[in-house]
Amino acid sequence: MKAASALDYRALAKARLPRFLFEYIDGGSYAEVTLKRNVADLEAVALRQRVMADVSRIELGTRLFGHDMAMPVALGPVGLSGMYGRRGETLAARAAAAAGIPFTLSTVSVCPLAEVAKASPAPIWFQLYMVRDRGFMRDLLDQARAAGCSALVFTLDMAVAGTRYRDFHSGLAGAPGPMGSLRRFGQAAMRPRWAWDVGINGRPHQLGNVAPVLGKKSGLNDFFGWIGSNFDPAVTWKDLDFVRENWDGPLVLKGILDPDDARAAADFGADGIVVSNHGGRQLDGVLSSARALPPIADAVGERLTVLVDGGVRSGLDVVRMLALGAKGVLLGRAWAYALGGGGEAGVAHLLQLIEAEMRVAMALTGVTDVKAIGRDILAD
Ligand code: FNR
Secondary structure, eight states, rough: OOOSSSHHHHHHHHHOOHHHHHHHHHHTTTHHHHHHHHHHHHHHOBOOOSSSSSSSBBBOOOOETTTSSSSEEEEEEOTTTGTTTTTTTHHHHHHHHHHHHOOOOOTTTOOOOHHHHHOOSOOOOOEEOOOOOOSHHHHHHHHHHHHOOSSSEEEOSSSSSSOOOOHHHHHHOOOOTHHHHHHHHHHTOOOHHHIIIIIIIOOOOSSSTTTHHHTTTOSSOOOOOOHHHHTTTTTOGGGGGHHHHHHHHHHEEEEOOHHHHHHHHHHHTSSSSOOOGGGTSSSTTTTOOOHHHHHHHHHHHTTTTEEEOOOOOHHHHHHHHHHHTTTTTEEEEHHHHHHHHHHHHHHHHHHHHHHHHHHHHHHHHTTGGGGGGGGBOOOO
């Protein structure tokens, strides 16, 4: 199948990745209500079709956090991406750089920061979680600075980890020891192409940034154990001072879904926020990003840069999010599907599709400059 959309890449990823990896990407927490809402509420956003507006030139370029970007889109942080393609984070970072947009490296990536920064021809963004071990955080912030990362995305909505049933059903979570490994091995054996390309030739399969603290115990089960014991549920706004003291570049707080928290982020002095419910992977039942965004943009849009993610599967969706008040949009599953379904070329192609879809959506709503997209292109 020749992919023509992010959803086609989803189908390809399902066919090519071992089940436990596909379900990890695709799933959300509990009944996946918020995951579905993210997509459904965004799809329901109706645009005004406008005509006769001379749309022969469409400008997609923008500037975020002091850097020019080819379009207001970035690849958001997606953990374990090095399992979706051979050294997957390096592939996606290269595809993003070629498209002129930032790639965000997750704390829990397979490839370590230095490997990805070296492979990427452009500066990357780095995502960090608050963990108990502040020495570990300081060390990673030092590495991010040394690697020339141009923004820090600090994720706030992981005080505790959400429960995802699909990971239990697939064998990714829940069964430590030989049983889980055996199930994953069986699923990998049913995807021989992946097993050869990534399973065998994509090693080491560690969490590159965490491996130094995990030492020899850096398998998948150790990763989940590490998350359970190291994410810091005691964290409050005051703890962010530690991050500010150790990072002097742009600071973007990810995982804000409420205008009160957005105001607190602005009071703190963050450069930006990402309106996000973690792609419906944390608290199921919360608002979709598309519904949460407008009141947040109203509350703080003048004080900081509002980004958003959740449910974005096309360039049309990007335009919808911009119309709802965002200045930039992060892709999550969309690029993970493309990486799993088509490797570096898949991510590069997805970004071409998104760009082309944005151009069409802008032309047919009569907007020629992406920076001018606003609520006036919404139908209701
Ligand atoms: C994520 N997300 C995420 N966020 C983060 O801050 N750090 C991380 O390591 C991860 N890991 C991760 C893994 C996978 C497989 C997914 C799907 C998501 C959340 C991600 O950055 C983003 O908020 C959502 O993916 C956005 O929703 P959509 O676009 O996937 O619907």
